[in-house]
Amino acid sequence: MMLGAALNPVNSSIISVSLVPIGVALGAPPSQTAWLISALYLATAIGQPVVGRLIDLFGPRRLFLIGTALTGVAGVVGMLAPDLGVLVAARVLLGFGTCAGYPAAMYLIRSEARRTGRNSPAGVLTALAVTTQTIAVIGPSLGGLLIGVGGWRATLAVNIPLALVGLYLGARRIPATSATPAAPARRADGRHPVSDLDLPGMGLFSVALVCLLLFLMNPGGDWYPAALAVTAAAGFTWRELRARQPFIDIRVLGGNLPLLATYGRALLCYVVTYGFLYGYTQWTEEGYGLSASQAGLVQLPLFATAIIVSTLTGRREAVRGKLLIGAAGQIAACALLLLLHVDSPVALLLAVVFVLGVPQGLNSLALQNAVYHQADPDRTGSSAGLLRTFGYLGAIIASTANGTFFGEHVDTGGLHHLAWFLLAVSVVFLTVTAADRSLRRIAPAKTETHSETRPETTSTTKGQP
Numbered sequence: 001m002m003l004g005a006a007l008n009p010v011n012s013s014i015i016s017v018s019l020v021p022i023g024v025a026l027g028a029p030p031s032q033t034a035w036l037i038s039a040l041y042l043a044t045a046i047g048q049p050v051v052g053r054l055i056d057l058f059g060p061r062r063l064f065l066i067g068t069a070l071t072g073v074a075g076v077v078g079m080l081a082p083d084l085g086v087l088v089a090a091r092v093l094l095g096f097g098t099c100a101g102y103p104a105a106m107y108l109i110r111s112e113a114r115r116t117g118r119n120s121p122a123g124v125l126t127a128l129a130v131t132t133q134t135i136a137v138i139g140p141s142l143g144g145l146l147i148g149v150g151g152w153r154a155t156l157a158v159n160i161p162l163a164l165v166g167l168y169l170g171a172r173r174i175p176a177t178s179a180t181p182a183a184p185a186r187r188a189d190g191r192h193p194v195s196d197l198d199l200p201g202m203g204l205f206s207v208a209l210v211c212l213l214l215f216l217m218n219p220g221g222d223w224y225p226a227a228l229a230v231t232a233a234a235g236f237t238w239r240e241l242r243a244r245q246p247f248i249d250i251r252v253l254g255g256n257l258p259l260l261a262t263y264g265r266a267l268l269c270y271v272v273t274y275g276f277l278y279g280y281t282q283w284t285e286e287g288y289g290l291s292a293s294q295a296g297l298v299q300l301p302l303f304a305t306a307i308i309v310s311t312l313t314g315r316r317e318a319v320r321g322k323l324l325i326g327a328a329g330q331i332a333a334c335a336l337l338l339l340l341h342v343d344s345p346v347a348l349l350l351a352v353v354f355v356l357g358v359p360q361g362l363n364s365l366a367l368q369n370a371v372y373h374q375a376d377p378d379r380t381g382s383s384a385g386l387l388r389t390f391g392y393l394g395a396i397i398a399s400t401a402n403g404t405f406f407g408e409h410v411d412t413g414g415l416h417h418l419a420w421f422l423l424a425v426s427v428v429f430l431t432v433t434a435a436d437r438s439l440r441r442i443a444p445a446k447t448e449t450h451s452e453t454r455p456e457t458t459s460t461t462k463g464q465p
Helices: 002-017 021-026 030-058 060-079 086-099 101-116 122-150 159-173 199-217 226-241 250-256 257-287 292-298 300-313 321-339 346-374 379-404 412-435 435-443
Strands: none
Touching: 002 021, 002 030, 002 060, 002 086, 002 101, 002 122, 002 159, 002 257, 002 292, 002 412, 021 030, 021 086, 021 257, 030 060, 030 086, 030 101, 030 199, 030 379, 060 086, 060 101, 060 159, 101 122, 101 346, 101 379, 122 257, 122 292, 122 300, 122 346, 199 226, 199 379, 199 435, 226 250, 250 257, 257 321, 257 346, 257 379, 257 412, 292 300, 292 346, 300 346, 321 346, 321 412, 321 435, 379 412
């Protein structure tokens, strides 16, 4: 579960130190290399909920193995890419390939709780959150090391051994389930569960998201992607309200305001996270003058702090306090960015990443726990996928902000403009979190049993639905 869930964030972050060397090697400015970021997120934002829904219906094993194999193929294509266009295509393939890991992991955690009738240990969710969030932090350091050894192509080639290990573990360890509680092998009326696939809904969702992301990546350009996004979204809503088995149950989701609020917070949180990850890292290379390897090493305190914070707080299920402290930490880190200049001491660069490590270790863990408790248990995979979708919408906005504020060159003035933008987003994140009273209801469980997951119990007991 941890390896599969790590494939996407490691590829999201490892590219941050590769952008400058790739741009130099292929003669592309930052405005063009930004597509290497956006391409991955475009594919992932679409693929996560789609693959998550397939996992809900057919179980995680086949989807995990197919996705992991695609990840390995993308590593080969990227390693051999002759130009930026092929490299962008490899990142798209990589985005689709890494879609299955996280929804599969969340599905397995939920299904194990259903099987045993016990709450999943907080340590399991903590381990998954530590993996998915902090692996994104070690990505720049790993990328810097790989570039120093084998050039920027090594940052794509690393997917090949990771995919091989993932295929081995997935084939050996993931249960070969042919049916799920949401979709038994054969329904009473004789229909195969494949008939539950809402292909028109998935198609309209994909069109709406592609058009929205194209507009977000170039907000000052043509208006028609936004118009197409609105039209496709309206068609998607109309379809889902009438579908027998909707891809995304609009009625249920619309009635689950706490879950919708969590998705909104994920978007805000990841705007700041990825704004730092790409903007700050590029500035330390091109604006401050560090090499790719040195820029990666500067990120190591962020990794260490996030690991420590996640480990110390992970066994507490309550999420409100984590999100409030995480939002305050993001505000503090953004304020420190405003103090940076080309002659700033290295100690100040390290102070920024130390401070950012606190929200890095808290926010992802809290958002993941919120979705686990707020989502419909039969749609755990697709709900987890939607969490990632909103997170990558935030990443797309961050990428657009980087391209807007830096333009053709990464300088200190652009970094400060980016910092003011991220500071405003952090304040909104803090405000909406403080105002959400539903978060108070997500607290440590008082009992180890799930009444909803114990159908064999027929007697009436306190707390049983």
